Amino acid sequence: MNRVLVVATLTALLVGCGMRYQAQLNGLVGKSYTEVLAALDEPYSGMYTAETPGETEIWVYLRDRTFTTNPSAVTTFSGNTAYTRFYGGGTSSLRCRTRIYVRDGVMVGYDLEGNDCIGPR
Numbered sequence: 001m002n003r004v005l006v007v008a009t010l011t012a013l014l015v016g017c018g019m020r021y022q023a024q025l026n027g028l029v030g031k032s033y034t035e036v037l038a039a040l041d042e043p044y045s046g047m048y049t050a051e052t053p054g055e056t057e058i059w060v061y062l063r064d065r066t067f068t069t070n071p072s073a074v075t076t077f078s079g080n081t082a083y084t085r086f087y088g089g090g091t092s093s094l095r096c097r098t099r100i101y102v103r104d105g106v107m108v109g110y111d112l113e114g115n116d117c118i119g120p121r
Contacts (some may be wrong), residue, residue, distance in 0.1 A: 021117060025098075027112045034109045036100060056108065059100040063116060066093045 028036050040061065071089030075082055094116030101109040 007033060022112070025100075025112075028107050031107055033097070033102050033105050033107065036102070053104060055103070057102040059102065060099040061096075061100070063098075063114075064094070066067060066091060068092075076103045 024039065028039055031039075036059075068091045069089055071086040073084050073086050075084045077083070094114075096114035096117040098110065098117065099111050099113075100107060
């Protein structure tokens with residue numbers, strides 16, 4: 001029961017963070033590129049610069065994280081013998097790519113891709 005509660009709480013927090021990030025991006029649509037840069041910092045990589053007026057620039061923000069969790073141990077006793085089992089643990093990879101679309105110096109849209117889209121860092 002506690003494990004279900006922990007998983008539900010973590011899921012709600014991550015979804016909440018993702019929703020805040022999307023709300024932030026939604027609020028930036030229609031803003032000037034200087035306002036977007038002030039809110040999000042410099043793009044991480046892959047900035048396509050417009051060659052002619054009216055062409056769309058694409059700014060790419062990339063976030064990659066890997067973390068390792070330790071397994072949980074459960075020990076049971078049978079007579080004078082202890083048995084320990086390990087559950088869980090392992091390595092997880094998280095990634096988010098955010099593309100910001102800018103035309104004529106104004107943010108016109110964005111898209112998100114990945115399993116960790118809570119905002120660029």
